[in-house]
Amino acid sequence: MSQIKSYHRFNKLEANFKTYLIGFVLSLFFTLTAWLITVKKAFNQETIIIIISLAAVIQFVIQLLFFLHLGKESRPRYRLLVFSVMLLIVLILVIGSLWIMANLNHNMTIKQMENYMVQQGNGGI
Amino acid sequence: MNEVDIKTISHKKLLNRIYKAEESKFFETASFGFFVYLMTDLVLFASLFAVYAVLEANTVGGPSGQQIFNLNNVLLETLALLISSFTMGLAILSMKKNHRNKVLGYLVISFLLGLVFLLIEMTEFNHLIAIGDSWRRSGFLSGFFVLVGTHGLHIMVGLIWMAIMFYKILKFGLSRVNIRRLTLLSMFWHFLDIVWIFIFTIVYLYGALGR
Structure with a gap:
């Protein structure tokens, strides 16, 4: 009881x-x-x-x-801590990937890539 | 727990306090490791989301999201998973009130709704593969299948877990071990619903807009 x-x-x-x-x-x-x-x-x-x-x-x-x-949860709030760290990692991962890939696309268009390949003696695309 | 004078507190009250403190500590520590696992799973999904977002525009002649997504089905899936998550919460509440049969009932409802979700998703995948838009078609479809498929795989594991849980509670009742397992299962299930919010928004709604 x-x-x-x-x-x-x-x-x-x-x-x-x-x-x-x-x-x-x-x-x-x-x-x-x-x-x-x-x-x-x-x-x-x-x-x-x-x-x-x-x-x-x-x-x-x-x-x-x-x-x-x-x-x-009761203190100390370990879950909140773990969650915050993971959120930080997630944000770095996602935003970082998008940022880098956008830059790559930006810095090298298909035209540029073709020019680069011709320059290197590998023919076009 | 605060210091108590053993002479002034009744025996019953003292037992209550010890039990309460021990119990709440037990539930928190018992599920902390699992919580950390869920957070690492979040990172897994985040990387798949990043892959999807990067590959989304690479349709190379294949269909775009706008052409292949059926939003009515997606809404049905979302509602099934949301209600399933809710009934799982109700199962936890019944568990705390020690109503074994209610727990079993809610487990069955959650299981069936999860099954509805999985069947709709399987039908969608089957259809896409049948018309030749499988993961081999384009970067976009690879990203789509890996992301949504990984979530579906998690759902499948959750369903198997639920079936095992149902059997265990039926056989051994709401024992301490089963209470702990059910708590972890509910966390897993709520987590999958949380991941689905983002699949729903980023994959399906953004895709349907033809961003």
Whole structure:
């Protein structure tokens, strides 16, 4: 009996039905909004891309908070630490790759590549 | 836990406090390693996202995303996975209230919705391969198949895990070990839903816009 009681008290510290429902409804809202805007092409291209990107980021945060309960742990917050480091790595990885590849494309068009190959005596493309 | 005077606190209360402290510590430490694994998985997906983003424009005569994506199916997949994630959360809540049958019920619902997701994805892949737009066609399709396929593979592992979990809870009830396993499973499942948000947005919605 005492175990059950303390179990319930432990539960209060954590998620309950309400937090899951809030997370679910919000996620549903942002998913449907992004989908509808894209399908109906409600605005011009740039606006749509900005809106659906924002919707994705917001939904990401919502699901981290309400489903994965990030930041609800006791101190020291090792999870938050690991998460921050990983987020940094992810950002470096993705932004860095795109940046480098965009630069490569920028610095060498197909025409340039052909000229370069001819110069090197390898013929054209 | 704060210092307590053993003479003034009742025996029952003391036991409660010890149990509570021990229990919350157990759940946190037991799932921390798994959390770190999920974060490394996030890096895996991030690199595949980077590959996809780099290769996206390289269609070399093959179809672009705009031509092959069926957004109705994608919405169906997204909803199935989202609801599945939600019911998995409900399973965790029932687990904490020690309702074994409810846990089993929610597990079945999550499993079926995950299966719906996987079947729609498989149908999509099958269709693409049948009309000759497999990963061999272009850089874009290679990136697409690897990224979405890796996520699908994770979903498949999650489904197998759920089936095993169902059997274990049916047989051994909500034992301490099973509670821990179910907690990890729910984290895994929520994580896959989180990754899907970005596949949904970056691959399908951006693709459909023909950026």
